[in-house]
Amino acid sequence: MGNRAKLRSSTWRRQVLFPFLLPLFSGALSEQILYSIPEEMARGSVVGNLAEDLGLHVQDLLTRNLRISAEKQYFTIDKETGNLLVSDRIDRESLCSQNPLCVLPLEIVAENPLNVFHINVMIDDINDNPPHFPQNNIVLQINEFVIPGTQFGLESAIDADVGPNSLQSYQLSYSEHFSLIVKDKTEGKNAPELVLEKSLDREQQSSHLLVLTAMDGGDPVRTSTTQIRIKVTDANDNPPVFSQNVYKVSLRENLPPGTSVLKVTATDQDEGINAEITYSFKTLRDIGNKFMLDHQSGEIKSKDPIDFEISSSYTMSIEAEDGGGMAAECKIILEIVDENDNTPEVVFTSVSSSITEDAEPGTVIALFKTYDQDSGENGEVTCLIEEKVPFRIVPSSNNYYKLVTDGALDREQTPEYNVTITATDRGKPPLSSSRSVTLHIGDINDNAPVFHQASYVVHVAENNPPGASIAQVSASDPDLGPNGRVSYSIVASDLEPLALSSYVSVSAQSGVVFAQRAFDHEQLRAFELTLQARDQGSPALSANASLRVLVGDRNDNAPRVLYPALGPDGSALFDTVPRAAQP
């Protein structure tokens, strides 16, 4: 460039000087000499015969001593022939670069007389330079989301030659995805641009290799190529995909916290951050309390002991999200497998407060329920009564059972029962527990009073004091309370009904029989009473017993024989003896 600028400015100076010097020189130099040679001529090549063209005679040449005044000697003059010869390499491109008109001005100095001739040597371009790309390899990153029609500028190739030898056109290797246009031709830049013709899909083809050829217009044509590698960058057009939409897992209950439950896996066909997946729980607040999720690996571990009885299954959703924000979800169904870790329980829900001894067989006397939180066989419960008692279990619905009477009850014989019910499940091994209930049997007035003797005989000595107790009867009744509370009365006698109360009375409570008057053997020797013992049940039950009263004689009269003597032991005053014992 500096070279050219120098040449040019030198040319202008000479042009200014020329009219000034001209009158000094011969008038033969009216037109300027212009030679035209191709660049890169061999040293010694003849440009032209300067002597002849300047109108000098060959025989004068030695005296005129022609020489070239220039800083850089591209040329020399053959002093014998006057030929202008190439003496150095002449590269048009380094002399004139892209200037299509490359002219080297020369000052030819002649002596005797001193004279200066200006001549020009035009250097013509030859196609000695191929086009040349600044880079042999071009890498373009194009996102697969880019729409067809989008253009991508490429660096122009450079051809040092000019005119037809310069860069003329480009050619792109075949690609269904790309075409080439050349823009800004007016500015001489010949800038090629790639045009996307068809959408790219990284997952289908992640890179494309194109070859761009630049061609000049020389003969022969010289070319140059560059490789264009298109790296299709990911558009995160693929969401993560789980290996399964639904994962079903069975898990034993009571596993220690930290047990690995499952590992979900999602993959993403994208690349880089767009394929980086993080996992997270998508559902339910309590899931996070029960399970831990490794956000990187997708592994799920238990956090708390898993209790089947709290929940027999868990459903959760897990989201996989890639770094580009696309997400997918999968569902996890965790079935918890029951273990026999719960003992069955018996709970009495109601116990009859009034089980009476007259209860019919089959009467319901208690209701109870069994509970076993386990499921399946672990929760299947059977019940039995431990004791030998007149009760049996009748299953009802929903683990409810009835305890019913299974035979006659007799309070007087067994007033209470302890009934123990044992519930056993069918787990392996089985678990069981028992519960006891005390059943009190209510009384029924099912026993009449019973006199201790069916009949009584008493001997009473006459002249007894009035109010004296002359006998006592007693009856017992095994029933309870009023049902067993006996009261006594006289219900019949062989005395005159009106006279009865003036002769005897009985204490209702004690059964003591009192004489109401002094008996007189002479008037009344014997009488019989029917005593009744009656309980206070409702209805009341009663029993009769007879009491025979024999009034004994005392020597209270002057002897007079009116009646035969009664017996050898007639002297007994207050003596009761059973009738059977009487002779």
Ligand SMILES: *[C@@H]1O[C@H](CO)[C@@H](O)[C@H](O)[C@H]1NC(C)=O
């Ligand atoms: C029933 O059980 C209670 C308490 O265990 C005991 O005191 C009572 O004597 C038992 N009754 C019978 C009839 O076994």
Ligand SMILES: *[C@@H]1O[C@H](CO)[C@@H](O)[C@H](O)[C@H]1NC(C)=O
């Ligand atoms: C008891 O005696 C009375 C009076 O003779 C009679 O009416 C009643 O039926 C007797 N009771 C029984 C249980 O024999």
